[in-house]
Amino acid sequence: MTAGARLDLVVTAATEPVPGVxxxxxxxxxxxxxxxxxPGSHLVVDCGGRPNAYSLTSDGLEPTEYAISVLLVEDGAGGSRWAHERLDVGARVSARPPRSAFPPVARARRHLLVAGGIGVTPVVSHLRAARRRGQDARVLYLHRAGRGAHAADVRELAGDRAELFTDRRAFTARLDEALADQPLGAHLYLCGPAGLTDRVLAAAAARGWPASRVHTERFGPDALGPGDPFTVTLTRVGTTVAVPAGGSLLEALERAGVDVRSQCRRGVCGECRLPVTGGQPLHRDLFLSEEAKAAGDSLMPCVSRAAGPHLEVPL
Structure with a gap:
């Protein structure tokens, strides 16, 4: 299936196991x-003309159905409310084929999975694959009381290797113990709100975890952070544009009078992809494959930035 292909899907089941999900x-x-x-892939769904990316919670081996979970965000851009109000059984929806954004490392001796809130969704698909393959997967899941989306799935899939918490202090204490007591070759995966992710990353660094064994997926309006300022040279016209902290490259180009095709403006649809001819991109999107990101010859200007002080693009 080509990258631009679309899937015509129909809703076969719609439930709300916990309030707001x-x-x-x-x-x-x-x-x-x-x-x-x-495991860890997402599906980009057309939510009333607005593309939204949702982690797949089902098994990816020869699927006949996809499963996603949509958190209602009251002050969001509208996609989640549309999904809650419009996607009932029988509704038709268009989506892009699944894309890998947060895959497990096949050679890992152990998978330590840490999730917060709705960040548990990619962890569920990891657990399904780990059980099928007979891999060692452990889970620490922090959620609000009565709001543990997929708590039952986590318990069923991981058994006594799943630890669920509603108390942040207890979770933090257990996390520090778990980070200190992992075999050589273990890999850490974490998905949750920015504050939780930052705390787990700091704890892992303090325990000496190398960056190559730590994998993250961020979400939410505060997930990306403001970033450092940088400049971009438009090589065809010889103009240099400044991109401030907290502002996107796409917005800076638009202010400079450069017309860039865009749609979602959140790094999920791929519409604004630009080639890069100089400098190193700092990828923050959910569209490019890991191979494309490693190549460093393109980026999504709506969310991605420069890893250094400067980029060059052929505009």
């Missing part, structure tokens, strides 16, 4: 098997 099952409108995916 809508769990949807989606099948191909014409029936049959759907494209497979690796």
């Amino acid at each position: 809508r769990c949807l099952r989606l099948a191909a409108a014409g029936g049959g098997e759907l494209p497979g995916f690796v």
Whole structure:
């Protein structure tokens, strides 16, 4: 299936297991098997003209249905409310094929999975694959009382290797113990709000975890942070544009009179992709594959920045 292909899906089930989280099952409108995916992948769904990325919680091996969970964000851009109000059983929805954003490391001796709130969604698909493959996966899951989306799934899939917390202090104490007591070759995966992610990263660094064994997926309006200022040279016209901290490259280009095609402006649809001919991108999108990010020859200007003081793009 090509990168620009679309999937025509139909909602086969819609439930709200905890307040504010809508769990949807989606099948191909014409029936049959759907494209497979690796654990940690997301599905970009057209939510009333606004693309939103949702982690897949189902098994990616020969799927006939996809499962996603949508957290209602009262002050969000509208996609989650649309999904809660419009996606009932029988509703049709368009989506892009699954993309890998947060895959497990096949050679890992142990997978230590840490989740906060709705950040548990990619962890569920990791657990499904780990159980099928007989891999060692441990989970620490922090959630508010009565708001543990997929808590039952986590317990079922991980058994006594799952530890669930509603008390942040108890979670923090157990996290420090877990980070200190892992075998050589263990990999850490974490997904949750920015504050939680930053605290876990700091704790892992203090315990000597190398960056190569720590994997994150961030979400939410505060997930990306303001970033450092940098400049970008438009090589075709010889103009240099300044991008401030807290502002996007896309916005800076638009202020400079450069017309860049865009749609979601959140790094999920791929519409604004730009080639890079100089400098190193700091990728923050959910569209490019890991291989494309490693190549460093393109970026999504709506969310991504420069890893250094300067970039060059052929505009």
